[in-house]
Amino acid sequence: MDRRTVLKGLAGAGGLALTGLSAPAIAQGASARTLRFVPQANLANFDPIWGTQYVVRNAAALVWDTLYGIDSSLQPQRQMVESEETTDDGKTWTFKLRPGLKFHDGEPVLAKDVVASLSRWAARDPMGLMIIAIQQELTAVDDRTFKWVLKQPFPKMLYALAKNNAPCSFIMPERIAKTDPFKQITEYVGSGPMKFAKGEWVPGAKAVFEKFTDYVPRQEKASWLAGGKQIMVDRVEWIVMPDPATAAAALQNGEVDWWENPIADLVPVLKKNKNISVDIGDPLGNIGSFRMNHLFAPFNDVRARRAVLMALSQEDYMRAIVGDDDALWKPLPGFFTPDTPVYNELGGDILKGKRDLDAAKKLLAESGYSGQPVTCLVAQDQPITKAQGDVTADLLKKLGMNVDFVATDWGTVGSRRAAKTPPGQGGWNMFHSWHAGADCITPAAYTAIRANGDKAWFGWPNSPNTEKEITGWFEAKSVDEEKAAIGRVNKAAIEDVVYAPTGFFLTYTAWRKNVSGIAKGPLPFFWGVSKSA
Amino acid sequence: MLSYILRRIVATLPVMAIVALFVFSLLYIAPGDPAVVIAGDQASPEDVERIRQSLGLDRPFLVQFGSWVWRILHGDLGTSIFTNLPVSAMIGQRLGPTLSLMIVTLLLTIVVAVPLGVVAAWKAGSLIDRVIMGFAVFGFSLPVFVVGYMLAYIFALELEWLPVQGYTPLSSGFWPWLENLILPAIALGCVYIALVARITRAAMLEVLQQDYIRTAKAKGLGQGGILFIHALKNAAVPIVTVIGIGIALLIGGAVVTESVFAIPGLGRLTIDAILRRDYPVIQGIVLLFSFVYVLVNLMIDVIYTLVDPRIRY
Numbered sequence: 001m002d003r004r005t006v007l008k009g010l011a012g013a014g015g016l017a018l019t020g021l022s023a024p025a026i027a028q029g030a031s032a033r034t035l036r037f038v039p040q041a042n043l044a045n046f047d048p049i050w051g052t053q054y055v056v057r058n059a060a061a062l063v064w065d066t067l068y069g070i071d072s073s074l075q076p077q078r079q080m081v082e083s084e085e086t087t088d089d090g091k092t093w094t095f096k097l098r099p100g101l102k103f104h105d106g107e108p109v110l111a112k113d114v115v116a117s118l119s120r121w122a123a124r125d126p127m128g129l130m131i132i133a134i135q136q137e138l139t140a141v142d143d144r145t146f147k148w149v150l151k152q153p154f155p156k157m158l159y160a161l162a163k164n165n166a167p168c169s170f171i172m173p174e175r176i177a178k179t180d181p182f183k184q185i186t187e188y189v190g191s192g193p194m195k196f197a198k199g200e201w202v203p204g205a206k207a208v209f210e211k212f213t214d215y216v217p218r219q220e221k222a223s224w225l226a227g228g229k230q231i232m233v234d235r236v237e238w239i240v241m242p243d244p245a246t247a248a249a250a251l252q253n254g255e256v257d258w259w260e261n262p263i264a265d266l267v268p269v270l271k272k273n274k275n276i277s278v279d280i281g282d283p284l285g286n287i288g289s290f291r292m293n294h295l296f297a298p299f300n301d302v303r304a305r306r307a308v309l310m311a312l313s314q315e316d317y318m319r320a321i322v323g324d325d326d327a328l329w330k331p332l333p334g335f336f337t338p339d340t341p342v343y344n345e346l347g348g349d350i351l352k353g354k355r356d357l358d359a360a361k362k363l364l365a366e367s368g369y370s371g372q373p374v375t376c377l378v379a380q381d382q383p384i385t386k387a388q389g390d391v392t393a394d395l396l397k398k399l400g401m402n403v404d405f406v407a408t409d410w411g412t413v414g415s416r417r418a419a420k421t422p423p424g425q426g427g428w429n430m431f432h433s434w435h436a437g438a439d440c441i442t443p444a445a446y447t448a449i450r451a452n453g454d455k456a457w458f459g460w461p462n463s464p465n466t467e468k469e470i471t472g473w474f475e476a477k478s479v480d481e482e483k484a485a486i487g488r489v490n491k492a493a494i495e496d497v498v499y500a501p502t503g504f505f506l507t508y509t510a511w512r513k514n515v516s517g518i519a520k521g522p523l524p525f526f527w528g529v530s531k532s533a
Numbered sequence: 534m535l536s537y538i539l540r541r542i543v544a545t546l547p548v549m550a551i552v553a554l555f556v557f558s559l560l561y562i563a564p565g566d567p568a569v570v571i572a573g574d575q576a577s578p579e580d581v582e583r584i585r586q587s588l589g590l591d592r593p594f595l596v597q598f599g600s601w602v603w604r605i606l607h608g609d610l611g612t613s614i615f616t617n618l619p620v621s622a623m624i625g626q627r628l629g630p631t632l633s634l635m636i637v638t639l640l641l642t643i644v645v646a647v648p649l650g651v652v653a654a655w656k657a658g659s660l661i662d663r664v665i666m667g668f669a670v671f672g673f674s675l676p677v678f679v680v681g682y683m684l685a686y687i688f689a690l691e692l693e694w695l696p697v698q699g700y701t702p703l704s705s706g707f708w709p710w711l712e713n714l715i716l717p718a719i720a721l722g723c724v725y726i727a728l729v730a731r732i733t734r735a736a737m738l739e740v741l742q743q744d745y746i747r748t749a750k751a752k753g754l755g756q757g758g759i760l761f762i763h764a765l766k767n768a769a770v771p772i773v774t775v776i777g778i779g780i781a782l783l784i785g786g787a788v789v790t791e792s793v794f795a796i797p798g799l800g801r802l803t804i805d806a807i808l809r810r811d812y813p814v815i816q817g818i819v820l821l822f823s824f825v826y827v828l829v830n831l832m833i834d835v836i837y838t839l840v841d842p843r844i845r846y
Contacts, residue, residue, distance in 0.1 A: 204805045245682060246793060246795050255697055
């Protein structure tokens with residue numbers, strides 16, 4: 001019996017015992033004005049430009065506001081901006097800020113703050129870097145107006161300023177935003193709907209946010225990062241819980257109100273508790289992946305990569321990750337997030353239908369594979385990578401490959417995957433990961449789909465066709481054009497096997513029933529969330 | 534005695550220096566790179582390199598080590614790579630919960646384990662002895678996390694007597710402080726109680742065979758007086774030794790216990806720092822733990838002289 005089995009059994013028993021009980025524990029009794037939230041991970045740093053982890057982005061969205069915000073239909077909407085103008089040639093953008101915007105220190109938000117903030121953000125963001133590459137000038141015209149002059153049009157400007165992918169273009173006071181983007185800020189002053197209580201921050205354990213009473217929300221209904229960010233509680237406490245069974249028990253016991261990411265094993269227990277609601281948290285989900293190293297044999301030959309695609313069963317991967325809950329996964333014959341406006345699975349046939357192991361073996365033999373070890377990095381401390389790694393090892397063995405299974409931790413994978421040395425000399429042949437669906441809707445923030453050789457993400461795929469079609473997407477001017485471009489990117493990326501998608505999966509979120517207003521989305525949105533006693 | 538204590542304290546300095554060099558070297562050669570973790574998945578190799586440079590991780594080993602030692606000599610444990618907070622402040626934030634947990638566990642152990650061991654020795658070979666030793670084997674065999682989950686299930690979820698998780702500082706009141714520590718202390722103390730009870734029993738058995746115990750019995754002294762005044766005092770040296778050694782056991786166990794009960798202590802800080810390769814934090818904590826361990830050993834040596842006047846330094 002392993003630790004996971006024990007905790008599942010005990011948490012399950014606890015859930016059954018609690019069903020129907022509503023009496024509070026001794027430890028309960030926190031004010032209805034305080035929302036206690038268990039985040040997906042520890043808030044170890046709090047600079048959303050310097051550190052790009054999702055948990056930092058999620059916390060930062062409370063403290064810092066953005067010029068535009070992406071809404072649930074994936075459209076950029078004005079947030080801090082009152083109006084914008086662009087010249088006919090699309091090269092000059094002029095933006096005007098809403099009146100009355102204030103930072104948490106009482107100072108007004110000025111155009112110079114925006115200019116400094118955008119400069120710092122653009123130095124670290126893939127889309128920002130694209131803008132910098134064609135930038136002529138970014139200047140404050142007056143206190144509320146700023147201008148971005150480009151050498152050529154950039155049709156995705158508003159999307160870049162609105163996107164929820166980390167790093168988001170959060171606006172900070174100029175004195176803070178002037179910090180080197182590769183160094184951490186030390187002041188956490190924003191103009192968002194909540195203030196960060198730095199004095200109560202215990203990294204690894206607790207972070208506290210207090211309502212910013214001078215915040216002026218927009219009048220529109222809140223929708224993801226757009227609209228009126230009405231905060232209904234005085235205080236939000238983030239309580240970090242490394243152990244999922246403890247988080248489950250604390251939620252059942254009423255010691256916390258909302259658990260962002262319950263693990264699949266414990267969801268049945270939570271669903272049985274009449275005081276708890278469970279639902280899909282982020283409809284954009286995640287895409288499982290493993291990347292093959294395009295620099296070294298056997299995967300420097302596209303036939304070897306295709307052989308792996310032909311043989312892999314996405315169902316095996318998904319069941320290993322989410323278990324038996326069929327509502328949590330679907331096959332994904334491509335690289336882009338399903339059920340989104342521009343989704344297209346053109347060219348995905350190789351991932352569909354019955355798996356043809358014999359044909360895959362034949363193709364692998366044609367690639368010249370002759371039994372050399374395949375170094376497969378598998379982080380054991382991340383349940384998703386561990387589950388995928390086990391399936392891959394089995395798959396490769398079925399294909400007749402000699403697997404060098406390197407069981408290690410995520411920190412080591414993160415470091416070793418950057419090595420371009422041969423697999424036997426500290427390098428690697430494959431590693432596992434996953435990508436947030438929100439990052440995989442289009443190529444905008446989708447680093448993993450890039451195939452520009454040395455400049456590409458780990459594995460360094462070199463597929464000129466894929467790159468050409470990605471450029472086509474950036475130049476697209478309508479949704480139809482974008483959708484067609486996405487189809488072409490998908491086809492090219494599958495033909496050259498930029499990486500191997502292992503399927504699309506979702507995760508749940510869970511909260512006490514006295515909490516209401518929780519919206520589905522790619523991050524936990526606290527505006528509109530209220531709590532009764 | 535005072536000169537002995539001073540000599541021992543001075544002798545800890547080379548030990549600490551060796552620990553420091555060992556820890557620093559180990560972290561230097563260990564795989565993993567905090568710059569990669571900080572930069573995130575979107576970062577280019579150039580971004581990672583710039584972060585590495587800004588953190589000073591690109592400097593040669595000896596330069597990094599020298600600079601670290603220099604800071605330590607000035608009482609500066611450095612700054613966390615991730616939180617940008619001073620390591621001393623981070624340790625300070627976490628010291629209270631871990632110290633509280635260890636003190637409550639230690640007290641619980643002494644109060645429970647020593648009498649159990651004495652009674653087991655007194656009733657050696659009887660059913661009581663076998664039951665007590667059976668419990669000791671059971672406690673020794675159960676992993677801390679299993680005991681933790683069972684306790685949380687019974688006393689927090691089922692009976693709703695105590696909270697599942699968290700920590701309340703003593704400044705918020707004695708009971709709020711204690712109620713968060715009862716379950717973790719029992720979970721952590723199980724192994725420790727088992728160990729101390731077994732050692733107490735063994736030490737007492739040996740002492741109870743001595744002539745002076747027979748003499749005490751012949752003089753008509755009461756059983757309690759014989760056991761707890763004459764016998765226990767003479768059996769105290771190995772018991773004190775194992776209690777001291779057990780503090781290392783507590784430090785290790787605290788890592789798991791703090792995770793299971795979501796206590797924001799040094800154990801969790803250690804794990805987080807290791808997983809993220811937050812070198813300054815790891816180095817600071819290891820130095821602290823090694824110092825504590827050396828100090829505990831020194832205290833044990835001093836206690837020896839109190840429980841056994843024959844011991845002289």
